[in-house]
Amino acid sequence: RDSMNLGNLLIVLAGLIWAIELIPQIHRTIRTKSVEDISLSFFVLCTFAYVAYLIGNAILKNWVIFFAHVPSLIMNLIMVVLIIVYRKREV
Numbered sequence: 519r520d521s522m523n524l525g526n527l528l529i530v531l532a533g534l535i536w537a538i539e540l541i542p543q544i545h546r547t548i549r550t551k552s553v554e555d556i557s558l559s560f561f562v563l564c565t566f567a568y569v570a571y572l573i574g575n576a577i578l579k580n581w582v583i584f585f586a587h588v589p590s591l592i593m594n595l596i597m598v599v600l601i602i603v604y605r606k607r608e609v
Contacts, residue, residue, distance in 0.1 A: 533586030540593040553604040
């Protein structure tokens with residue numbers, strides 16, 4: 519039982535770290551409004567991977583893993599939108 523609680527805690531912690539890791543990039547992108555060197559393909563593929571991962575965990579009813587990784591999906595979606603918006607401005 520204790521190992522299950524520790525496991526869930528580590529899963530949630532990992533999900534938060536994966537979401538937080540994008541905050542500096544999002545902040546820099548908003549501040550500089552430059553996405554010249556950022557790969558849209560990378561963030562689109564990451565977004566699709568998170569969607570598949572979340573759907574798979576929902577099907578398996580792994581709710582801790584599911585909800586721990588929703589913030590990461592949101593951060594990836596934010597980056598995709600920023601890249602698209604700022605690329606249009608750079609053209």
